[in-house]
Amino acid sequence: MDVLELLRASANGYYNIFFSDAWCQYVSKQIQATMYWYGALLVIGVLFIAWFLYFKRLARLRLRDEIARSLSAVTSSSGGDHRGLRFRKRDKMLFYGRRMLRKMKNVSGQMYSSGKGHKRRAVMRFARRILQLQRENRPLEMKTVEPPAEYLEETMEGSERVPPDALYMLQSIRIFGHFEKPIFLKLCKHTQLLQLNAGDYLFKITDPDDSVYIVQSGMINVYICNADGSNLSLKTVRKGESVTSLLSFIDVLSGNPSYYKTVTAKAIEKSTVIRLPMQAFEEVFEENPDVMIRVIQVIxxxxxxxxxxxxxxxxxxxxxxxxxxxxxxxxxxxxxxxxxxxxxQMSQTSQSMRVQPARTPASPMSRHSRExxxxxxxxxxxxxxxxxxxxxxxxxxxxxxxxxxxxxxxxxxxxxxxxxxxxxxxxxxxxxxxxxxxxxxxxxxxxxxxxxxxxxxxxxxxxxxxxxxxxxxxxxxxxxxxxxxxxxxxxxxxxxxxxxxxxxxxxxxxxxxxxxxxxxxxxxxxxxxxxxxxxxxxxxxxxxxxxxxxxxxxxxxxxxxxxxxxxxxxxxxxxxxxxxxxxxxxxxxxxxxxxxxxxxxxxxxxxxxxxxxxxxxxxxxxxxCDYALDWIFLESGRAVYRQDESSDSTYIVLSGRMRSVITHPGGKKEIVGEYGKGDLVGIVEMITETSRTTTVMAVRDSELAKLPEGLFNAIKLRYPIVVTRLISFLSHRFLGSMQTRSGAGGFGAPVEANPVTHKYSTVALVPITDDVPLTPFTYELYHSLCAIGPVLRLTSEVVRKQLGVNIFEAANEYRLTSWLAQQEDRNIITLYQCDSALSPWTQRCMRQADVVLIVGLGERSHLVGKFEREIDKLAMRTQKELVLLYPETTNAKPANTLSWLNARPWVTKHHHVLCVKRIFTRKSQYRINDLYSRVLLSEPNMHSDFSRLARWLTGNSIGLVLGGGGARGAAHIGMLKAIQEAGIPIDMVGGVSIGALMGALWCSERNITTVTQKAREWSKKMTKWFLQLLDLTYPITSMFSGREFNKTIHDTFGDVSIEDLWIPYFTLTTDITASCHRIHTNGE
Structure with missing residues (x-):
């Protein structure tokens, strides 16, 4: 139908006013000319498609003929001497694999139930793995690597080996400190070997308390004799353990004879006991008075x-x-x-002084001249x-x-x-x-x-x-x-x-x-x-x-x-x-x-x-109590006790770090908790009289005190108030365990479990490369830690200055260990600054560290060096954390953190630290010391990354968790501003729904002005309803597909991963398939 004729005839010629005859004729000619061109193009297109389909069909026929000839050649060659083309098995598998994959792609768009979709995806992943097909532009993902076996398993080598008699005594008298070999040999001359049958007394009431007893074989029962004639067992002494009182040791050396008043020891079975008289120490102390000072101080x-x-x-x-x-x-x-x-006093000044002797009869040693x-x-x-x-x-x-x-x-x-x-x-x-x-x-x-x-x-x-x-x-x-x-x-x-x-x-x-x-x-x-x-x-x-x-x-x-x-x-x-x-x-x-x-x-x-x-x-x-207590020295990897063993004692960690690991029925091992200095280990199992639920091993060289069950029973009978104390302690421990298990969504953790605490006593600092400013970094961290409590910074130069240039020799091993342990007791945390090479001091730092901080430059290459791998071998059970430094002057943001973490599977956590200009200034050691002697007199910035790291190491981190609520999440901005005005630092952030968005903004920017601006821009995008209407989908699980929402998130943050945020961050989601929550600490 002619459109112009309709326009001319409509409305009684009303449109003639606007359309003249000349203009209508011109438009008609143009339309006719255009139709000719459209027809020609359509014919050409049909011919091209036909030609394309023909040649494609021809190529397919040729391929089928070639395959047929190949198969016939293979068949004929197998029956005679004919040789032809052979369809190799690898080519055949590749051909049919690709064909199968094409069919899977064709049906991938169809709707399946959740179970079928899971199977389909599994088959496609399997096919890609076989055919080695890689997805292009695949984003970098965090590699999930299981910790090495040494991280969760104790060392079994040599644990069951029976040491010689001399080593029995050496291990037992370590409670008095360390003796050099010549001194130890002098003590060995005074030892006696006692043979006891079952029921024989090792000592009883009124016997002189003047010896150290070491059980070589058998078992000895030490018990208290009450006034009513009843006996109460204190502990059972087994092979390799000792019976002695440190307080009686001081009495004997002071010339005050000591006797057993309430304690008796009897052999449970045939036993062999080594006796070392305490008087033997007097000869040693006369010749080595410095050893006497050391022993008394240790006691x-x-x-x-x-x-x-x-x-x-x-x-x-x-x-x-x-x-x-x-x-x-x-x-x-x-x-x-x-x-x-x-x-x-003023009126009584003329009376004379009369003082009587105050000393008791002196020991043979005390009769010598003091000079x-x-x-x-x-x-x-x-x-x-x-x-x-x-x-x-x-x-x-x-x-x-x-x-x-x-x-x-x-x-x-x-x-x-x-x-x-x-x-x-x-x-x-x-x-x-x-x-x-x-x-x-x-x-x-x-x-x-x-x-x-x-x-x-x-x-x-x-x-x-x-x-x-x-x-x-x-x-x-x-x-x-x-x-x-x-x-x-x-x-x-x-x-x-x-x-x-x-x-x-x-x-x-x-x-x-x-x-x-x-x-x-x-x-x-x-x-x-x-x-x-x-x-x-x-x-x-x-x-x-x-x-x-x-x-x-x-x-x-x-x-x-x-x-x-x-x-x-x-x-x-x-x-x-x-x-x-x-x-x-x-x-x-x-x-x-x-x-x-x-x-x-x-x-x-x-x-x-x-x-x-x-x-x-x-x-x-x-x-x-002194008779019942034992001191245990464990090397790294040694087990304190193992799962399913009987629980007859509890342990106090004096120095070092312990790790509790549970073994599930399937053989899988899982970390339950870690214990540091001052923690009590195994008390719940001992009081409840149940077998050990976990295996506890030493993460590093550790020292523990062993408190037997009999001692607890004796104290409970004498002081009933202790029962109330124990009930309170067990209630808090059980409540914490229930909260941990409910938060984890399971009920498999033992009651003894406590979450892994991040309160460390010793921290080793290791540089990745030589250009890392480790000394300024250590000073800055030390400065921030001083605001929390007493802290000590140790380097190889400091230790040599304090203890001598030969302190790292083998002869001074125990002297160095004792001094370091004493320094750890004085301070809440001790910083061990390692050398840039694998020196004896670096090896010592690895043995002493609760955690190792691997310090690197965030803008440099992420490749792992040889020195780093050696450090990992030295401290396989020690937790390692990565610290990346960024200069404040370049306004750089963390990036490519995943590459750093994937290259270092032994790293359990990472920190991004923004450094002031003075850290990267190249100066001599003397000038660095002079600079920080003035810096240490000032107050540290509590909002700096160094203070955040210091609070993490001491277990004082401040966390912020933001909830959901849609548009009400805008109130989070005002709360963040109020927190900053109050001077409260934020060390880690978590969130859900809108709280996750606002929390991620703060972790990325850390500036309330920038956070407010980006939050406002995102909120404006969310008010564009036509974009959300385009996001509607079939309401199986939701009304919207989420594509537009994810686009607004990407526009706000860009290509940023959680690992690249300045502040540690996590978000919480709901898994509607498994009906449980999921915590996300990595990803985009």
Whole structure:
């Protein structure tokens, strides 16, 4: 039909006004010409299609004929000598495989149920794997690699080998410290071999307690004899274990004979026992006084770390551990000017002093002259003496002279500390480990008498402190104090000149604090001359704030005139375990820690008197526990106990790290938990009397204390309050286990399981390449850690400076190990900065580390070097985390993180760290030390990546989880802004639905302005309804296909993976097929 005619005739010619005849004729001609061209093109197209189909059919026929000829040639060649084309099997499989794959593609668009679709996808994956077909432009994915077998399996090699007799004894006496080979051979000369039949007594009540017993074969039962005649088993001693009391060891060496009062040992079966008399140690100590100091210090340290930690923190015993009145060491009568009331001191100055001998009959060793134990003559350089003392006495690193002198300098120069304006704990650590400027002052200035001052700042600033007595009374009181302390330290009258310059006297009013619990800077030996001191200890269940404010402190005991206090902290070198206050008007004499260490250098024998003073204060309960406790030393990979074994004891981790692994019925192994210093392992199974549910092994070289079941039963019967404590402990453990299992969606985890904690005690820092600024990185991390607590940075140079250039030799193995363990006890975390080569120090760092931080440059190549692979072999069971550094000046963002992680399957976590300019500035070691000596005096930026990493390592990370709610998710932006204004750092983010989007924006940008802008742009895109209408689909599982929504997400973030975000991030989704949740920590 002619359109123009219709237009001309319609509406009675109304359109004639707009369409003229000339114009209509022109349009008609153009349409006719165009139709001719369309017809010609259509004919050409039909001819081309026919030609194409013809040749395609012809090619297919040729291929079929070729295949037929090939098959006929193969058939004929098999029957005769004819040779022709052969259709190889590989070609045949390839041909039919591709044909099958084409058919699968044709049906892939059809709708199948979930089960058939799963099978179809499995067949297609199988076909691609056979035919080696790769998908083009396939995005990089995270490789899921199972941890190596060594990561989850304990070492079995040599665990069942029976060591020789000498090794039995060597392992048993390690509780006294380490002895060099010549000393150990001297001790072996005194050993005796005892043969016991079943029922024979090894020792019984009233027998001398003067030997160390090591069971070579058989079993020995150690039990308590109660007053009513009943017996209660403490522990069963098996092959390789020992029976001894460290407290009795100190009694014997101090010349105080000890006897068994409540403990008896009887053979359960025929047994062979090695007996080592304690008197054998006296000969060794006479020739090696430095060994004696080391042994006493080790005993005191383990007394505090094991007995007090177990009985106080886990069983709730405090005052039960000490006696309110000490056992009499002797009697002393002080002059009335000393023992009278403080108010009458001024009028009683003419009476003479009468002091009776205070020492008990001395041991053969103590009858020798004290001067024979002098190591060397006094050195005119006090600092040299201090450092020499630290080097001569192997574990004398417990006596950190350099650290004490630095603190004394700060005490005498208060302007320095106040000008720094940082916490005291950070001042002490920073002054100790920051690059030194001037390292010494005169020791005389730190040890002279200050009659008007006291070490503790609380006493210095107390308004209640009274002025000291002057004139002749002051001299009389001073001489009385010197004489009393001389006798308490066991010094002869000829040695009075040694302590006379260092004894200080102070008069106190009620409630004046001498030292607070946890303070390691003001440790002194306190001797009460008049009045009474009260010793307090914080409640183990109190919060951190309550402990800092000294709320709910428990009274432990009183210290009366003639008694001494402070010996335990002095010998261990650790912080004070008690708070000491004046109960009323009192007068005390004291000696500072540095002065005591200088006296100890000249007269090593005083450690026995100090140790004996500590032992006399302990209650009989502690002595009974001392018989039952054992110390275990495990190398990396050794098992503490194995799954399905009987549970007759629990363990306390003193140093090192343990890993708990469960083996499922199918043989698959899974990590259940990890335990660090101070954790209790295996207590739930022991109390519930069930077999071990997991295998616990040492991740690195570790030291544990073993508490047998019998000891727990004895304590429960004597102190019923312990039962309440245990019920509370088990309830919290069981509740945490239930929460963990419900969160994991399963109920297969044992009750003993605790989630893997990320609170580490030791961290090793390893560079990937030589150009990594490891020293500045370590300083920055150290700076951030100082805001959390005391921290130590160790390098090979620092260790050699402290312990000598030969410290890494095999002969000094135990000395180095003990010193490092003591440093770990003093600090919440220790940083081990490794060398850039596989040196002995690097190997030591791998053995000591709870976690290894592999530090690299994020903008460099991700290839793995030879040094990295060697590190992985050295520490296969140690957790490793990757740290990538980015310069702040380039505004670079993390990218290609997946390549780094896929190349390092041993890495369990990664961190992106944005570094300030000073880290990448190339400077000499001296200039770096000088720079950071000033940086460490400033406050760290709590929002920096270094602070985030520091909080992760110490288990103090702050997480943010954002919920869903659609448009209500816009409120998340306001909350993020409020959190930033409040100064709260965000260390990790999780989210669901709209919360996942907002959380990912923050992790990617970390700038509230940019996050707000991108969130606004995304919200505007979501308001375009026509785009969402185009996204409608058949409503099987949802109304929309999600393509448009995913496009808006991609437009907002770009090609960014979760691994490339600055802050650790995860999102939560629902699996509607399995009806469970899924946690996503990787992907785009």
């Amino acid at each position: 005191m340290i383990r007394l505090q770390r094991v007995l007090f930690t177990a009985l106080r923190n886990y069983l709730g015993l405090n005052a039960e551990l000490v006696q309110n009145h000490m056992r009499n060491k002797g009697s002393s009568t002080l002059p009335s000017t000393v023992v009278g009331p403080v108010s009458s 024979e134990h002098t190591l060397s003559d006094p050195d005119p350089n006090p600092n040299a003496n201090a450092l020499l003392f630290a080097e001569v006495h192997g574990d004398a690193p417990y006596i950190d002279i350099y650290h004490q002198q630095q603190q004394q300098q700060q005490q005498h120069q208060p302007g320095i500390s106040s000008a720094i304006n940082i916490p005291s704990s950070r001042r002490s650590s920073a002054s100790q480990h920051a690059p030194s400027q001037a390292e010494s002052t005169s020791a005389n200035a730190t040890t002279t008498t200050h009659a008007a001052s006291i070490t503790n700042a609380n006493v210095n600033s107390s308004p209640n402190a009274t002025p000291t007595v002057t004139s002749i009374d002051q001299r009389l009181v001073q001489s009385s104090a010197v004489e009393s302390l001389r006798r308490e330290l066991g010094l002869s009258e000829e040695d009075a000149h040694i302590i006379e310059p260092v004894v200080e006297v102070r008069e106190l009013e009620p409630n004046v604090t001498l030292i607070t619990e946890g303070n390691a800077d003001d440790v002194c030996i306190w001797f009460v001359m008049t009045g009474t001191l009260a010793v307090y200890q914080s409640n183990a269940d109190a919060t951190r704030a309550a402990k800092q404010e000294r709320q709910n402190d428990m009274l432990i005991h009183y210290v009366h005139p003639g008694e001494i206090v402070g010996g335990l902290a002095m010998l261990t070198g650790e912080a004070s375990a008690y708070t000491i206050k004046a109960r009323g008007n009192s007068r005390v004499a004291y000696i500072r820690r540095v002065a005591i260490y200088q006296i100890m250098r000249q007269r090593p024998r005083i450690v026995l008197d100090l140790g004996n003073g500590v032992v006399r204060r302990l209650s009989p309960l502690v002595r009974q």
